[in-house]
Amino acid sequence: MSQGVIENLIEQLSKLPGVGRKTAQRLAFFILNMKEEDASALAGAITDLKRKARSCRLCFNIADSDLCGICRDSLRDKKRICVVEEPSNILVVERSGGFNGLYHVLMGALSPIDGITPEMLKIKELVERVREGGIEEVVIATNPNTKGELTARHIKEALGPFDVSVTRIAYGLPLGGDIEFADEITMKKSLEGRRKIE
Amino acid sequence: MPGRTEGIVLKSRPFGEADLIVEYLTRDFGIRPAFAKSPRKIKSRFGGSLEPFTHARISLMGREDANLPRLTQSDIIRPFQTLREHSGGFVQACGLAALVMKLLPERETHGAPDAFELLLWGLDGLEREPGSSFVPVVFKLRVLALAGYAPSLSGCARCGRQSEAFNFSFYPRDGALLCGDCKKDAPAIKISAALKGLLGSLQAFPLEKLARIKPGEKLLSELKGFVETHFREGANITVKPARPL
Ligand SMILES: [Zn+2]
Ligand SMILES: [Zn+2]
Numbered sequence: 001m002s003q004g005v006i007e008n009l010i011e012q013l014s015k016l017p018g019v020g021r022k023t024a025q026r027l028a029f030f031i032l033n034m035k036e037e038d039a040s041a042l043a044g045a046i047t048d049l050k051r052k053a054r055s056c057r058l059c060f061n062i063a064d065s066d067l068c069g070i071c072r073d074s075l076r077d078k079k080r081i082c083v084v085e086e087p088s089n090i091l092v093v094e095r096s097g098g099f100n101g102l103y104h105v106l107m108g109a110l111s112p113i114d115g116i117t118p119e120m121l122k123i124k125e126l127v128e129r130v131r132e133g134g135i136e137e138v139v140i141a142t143n144p145n146t147k148g149e150l151t152a153r154h155i156k157e158a159l160g161p162f163d164v165s166v167t168r169i170a171y172g173l174p175l176g177g178d179i180e181f182a183d184e185i186t187m188k189k190s191l192e193g194r195r196k197i198e
Numbered sequence: 199m200p201g202r203t204e205g206i207v208l209k210s211r212p213f214g215e216a217d218l219i220v221e222y223l224t225r226d227f228g229i230r231p232a233f234a235k236s237p238r239k240i241k242s243r244f245g246g247s248l249e250p251f252t253h254a255r256i257s258l259m260g261r262e263d264a265n266l267p268r269l270t271q272s273d274i275i276r277p278f279q280t281l282r283e284h285s286g287g288f289v290q291a292c293g294l295a296a297l298v299m300k301l302l303p304e305r306e307t308h309g310a311p312d313a314f315e316l317l318l319w320g321l322d323g324l325e326r327e328p329g330s331s332f333v334p335v336v337f338k339l340r341v342l343a344l345a346g347y348a349p350s351l352s353g354c355a356r357c358g359r360q361s362e363a364f365n366f367s368f369y370p371r372d373g374a375l376l377c378g379d380c381k382k383d384a385p386a387i388k389i390s391a392a393l394k395g396l397l398g399s400l401q402a403f404p405l406e407k408l409a410r411i412k413p414g415e416k417l418l419s420e421l422k423g424f425v426e427t428h429f430r431e432g433a434n435i436t437v438k439p440a441r442p443l
Contacts, residue, residue: 020214111290112207113250130222144283146249185277186244 002116006032024176058129060105060122062087070103079102079136083126083155085109085143093141100138104129106128121151130162137165142173146188170195203227204275205256207248207316214237220248220269222256223298223317224237228310232258232269247272251281251291251321280325287328294320294337301345318342319405335422336400337406338429340433343401345391349373349428351397366394368424370431386425393420 002049006028013024031039056068059081063069070076070090080101084090086104106121118124128137140155142148156166172190173182182190205222208229213219216238237244247254253276265386266333281287294317302313312348316337323333342348353360355374366375367386373388396413400421403411412423 026432110287113295114211145246149282150285150288153283181243181245181247183247184274185249185252185279188277188279189246 011101019115048094055105059103059123060107061090061103075100079134080139081126081129081135082139082141084141085148085151089141099139101137104138106142109142109151111147111150116147117120118154118158123155126155127158130159131163135164137167138167141169144169199294201259202255204258204314205232205254205272206253206314206321207229207250207252208299210248211233219266221299223302223310223314224256225314226307226314227258228306228308229299229304230258230304231266231304233266234269234272243273244269246277246279247274249277250288250295251278251283252276253278253318253321253407255279264300278321278325280326281321284328287324290328290330290334291321291324293334294324294341297341299343301347313341313344313406316344319408324383331418331422332413333424335418339397339400339425339429342425342429344433347373348358348401349397349426351375351394351401354380368428370427373428385431387424389424390417390420392417393424397424425438 005018009028009031010021010024014021015029015149019027020078031042031147034042045046052064053062054064056063056071057066058071061068062069063071068135080099081101081104082093082101083104084107085106085108086095088105090105093099093103104122104126106123106126108116108121110116110121111169130138136156138159144150152168159166166172171194172186172193173179203224205224208221209221210218212218213233216236216367218234219399220232220234222232224230232429233246234244237248252272252274254272254274256269256273257271258267259270280293281291298313298317310435320333320337323330323337327333349368350373351368353375354366354377355372355381356376359379361376365378365387367378367381368375368389369382369384369386371384375394376386396411397416399411400408
């Protein structure tokens with residue numbers, strides 16, 4: 001029955017984050033009207049992703065082979081590692097164009113109240129990468145919230161014995177924001193992170 | 199559900215793409231989860247006000263029976279940022295929050311103001327003195343009492359005798375004291391007169407006066423042992439402790 005196939009796709013699509021029933025319906029009918037090969041390419045990309053995607057052996061980014069594209073890239077600055085919580089964060093840093101080193105994905109952040117402890121994250125593996133040498137800077141780009149901060153402090157301690165500079169991304173007022181609407185915590189962090197105007 | 203109150207953030211979890219469900223202990227409505235729209239977006243008007251332990255004036259919108267009222271406003275009263283920046287103190291504070299969530303039923307408005315003040319007291323104590331061993335143990339004793347698990351320490355539970363000379367033992371399974379004459383064959387812990395006195399003060403004193411009580415190290419460790427045993431055996435509660443990092 002034709003109602004069944006479209007209904008099925010709508011149901012599958014509404015499982016995606018941020019996709020409500022209405023959006024799912026719109027997408028389903030859009031796909032229905034797509035060219036056969038485009039629709040197949042979409043379906044194929046999804047199947048491919050699930051079949052081939054795995055974790056990079058070195059940085060835990062999403063990879064399609066042993067090492068991810070960034071770790072394989074000979075043009076990257078191998079002396080710098082940017083630490084993020086999730087693989088999806090790498091895309092955001094990459095799009096910014098502000099970093100040309102390697103990454104390390106922790107696969108989460110410390111959270112005592114949820115029982116997330118250091119052993120459950122890829123912190124050991126990060127320490128191992130630094131221990132092997134050749135790393136000059138570790139940039140910690142965990143989220144600017146309590147869990148991210150706690151994680152950053154923990155990593156800083158874990159890297160204490162090594163001759164490596166540990167830096168934290170700056171945070172504070174969002175670009176385009178207005179001081180009048182800043183809350184006390186954000187304002188305090190902005191003041192702490194102040195720097196000389198060059 | 200009725201609008202404005204004060205809340206302390208116990209914990210939060212991501213919901214959907216950029217939303218958050220915040221678990222509050224509120225002054226007027228007890229423990230309440232609230233739905234916050236888009237706080238994880240960088241330009242959110244909630245700013246840092248939904249971070250754990252933030253004490254804020256909040257507005258919750260929704261019908262009385264709504265499962266998940268919507269958070270429409272959150273203005274910080276006390277940020278507890280210094281507490282969050284101390285890893286050890288933060289882990290201890292997580293322990294307090296875990297106790298609150300374990301022991302106090304959600305939506306219980308009866309006694310909510312007391313629970314609220316108690317948590318504020320605990321957070322304040324830990325912010326001033328991270329690593330304190332006094333604050334967590336007193337907090338535990340008082341939150342147990344709020345939950346209806348106060349150990350009964352007024353005298354022998356059988357004959358009613360009060361005098362210290364009868365050498366009391368505490369029977370954790372019963373949550374009560376028996377004197378030397380009434381003692382029975384069951385697991386018990388000896389209670390020193392000093393500890394009995396201390397426990398009496400810790401249970402009766404108003405929060406703002408608790409800081410004046412300064413038990414010595416030996417008495418403090420006796421107190422800790424007592425509270426832990428009562429918690430485990432008497433209240434029969436296990437809480438996964440917040441693990442040190
Ligand atoms: Zn990689
Ligand atoms: Zn007796």
